[in-house]
Amino acid sequence: MKRGGSLAFFDSEFSKQLLQKTERKKSNTPSKLQESNGELFSQSPLQVTLNTIPVDQFELYGLMRSNKQTKQNSPAISFNNMTTQTQLIQTTIKVFHEKYETIKILKENKQCQIVQCRNLFTKEYVVAKICTQYQSYEINSEIRVSKTLQKYPHSNLMKLLEMFTDKDTHIFIYEYMYGNTLFEYMQQKHLKLNESEIKAIFKQLLKALKHLHSHNIIHRDLKLDNIMFKTKGDIKSLKLIDFGYATFLSDTKNMNSRCGTPGYVAPEIYEESQPYNQLCDIYSLGAVVHILATGKRIYSSKLTPKEICELNKKNRYEISENLKCPLLYDLITQMLQDSNNRPSVDKCLIHPYFIKLSDLKNSQEHINQQIYELALPKFKNPFKSYQ
Known part of the structure; x- marks a missing residue:
């Protein structure tokens, strides 16, 4: 009313x-x-x-x-x-x-x-x-x-x-966000998104994180419910919301807090003695994209909350067999690694997963041409007169 x-x-x-x-x-x-x-x-x-x-x-x-x-x-x-x-x-x-x-x-x-x-x-x-x-x-x-x-x-x-x-x-x-959350969007799609939708959503979220990280801001609570659409049904209108946990890297007092949503939280956040940085957002995004690609979480919803937390602390996640794309599999597993080996947002954006097949083909043809020219350099024709 x-x-x-x-x-x-x-x-x-x-x-x-x-x-x-x-x-x-x-x-x-x-x-x-x-x-x-x-x-x-x-x-x-x-x-x-x-x-x-x-x-x-x-x-x-x-x-x-x-x-x-x-x-x-x-x-x-x-x-x-x-x-x-x-x-x-x-x-x-x-x-x-x-x-x-x-x-x-x-x-x-x-x-x-x-x-x-x-x-x-x-x-x-x-x-x-x-x-x-x-x-x-x-x-x-x-x-x-x-x-x-x-x-x-x-x-x-x-x-x-x-x-x-x-x-x-x-x-x-x-x-005002007229569209639904990403979770509701997936429900409408019966947890099955096509490859172009996954890639478009994934790339927009990486760009959002890149902007935050460029200003030394960490979101710290990236999950399906904190992603919405400005326009209903338009995945290009996607926006990251809820900055209640967001903080600056330089804010040492706030960086001491341990926060987030179990199942999405980077393992290093659980360890009070271990510092963390913006790479915690990369882990959370990896967990989100796994759901987009497979319809399943990296920590089974059949487990009790305590069991999820224990596995999350130890980073004992499971990749679903529904993840068929080899390039996406490679990128997600990199994002879910320990923080010392986890890629930055810039490295994620240049992963082969985001390169079009036509670009790869053109790039390979260009490389082949360069190799050919190195192997067979052009010589002047001694029988041709030059002015």
Whole structure:
């Protein structure tokens, strides 16, 4: 049902958490893979998880009434006059709702909501990610990454349009993705993609990672659900989404965190004593492409979550017999190697898998001609007169 006008997204579990009057200190402990009943799971701010990080919660009693009074008594609000956390939140939310109409909640957890909205002036649909500041270093990292990608956009990365921020509330406004996730796309195709589709999706994801890595950014949660299409049915409109785990290589505090989704996580991320880098994204992409090519995961879904984690730690994956293409088999197995032997994104892009057969043929003919010319050099004809 359509929601609009006033603060609709507070009519949820998210609002109940905010409305509780509590005083909690922010935890300075890095986000880690957590274990519950033997199951390892992630704590991404975009994903609904099995557990959540404690967050600061604020008293918003009388929020609707105070907003109405503000509109009647004062045409303008000065941020300098906002002294309490509640007032700061009210101001940010007020500005947001003056520009956007909330339509429906797409996903939520105790830290954030993903909300479909419409711009009241342009009538365009957008997606709002509304977050509370559960750990300052994590949300600050996401803000820094988002600002960098806003300054240096890429066609295969979900576009950030604008941000609303104050001390404890952060709203990211992204372009609306009309297509489905890659997982849903594969379901529609009954887990069977043709070779041209696989290659097109694979190459676009490599280009997205190349752009991130060129700015020293690591995504750290590449998986089927974090890949969407801007236009329904158009694989060329593919975009990588969700930068809740993304961080800079130079951010040593964030790089100490162990995060991701089991079954996609590079083995080195499990080892707290072992540093990791952007090559962890290459491993995750290898796991994604294996699913595209075979319809199966590299760690069987028939295993328990604990068993998947144990195999993932040891990198004991299995390549499906459905993977028929020798060149793709070679590239995927390279991407799933230990980090010391794993290829960079640039090396993946120049792998023979991405070279057209016609180009290979032309290249071979050119090489053969060069060999022929070396073997049989051209001599001047002594019987021919030259001017």
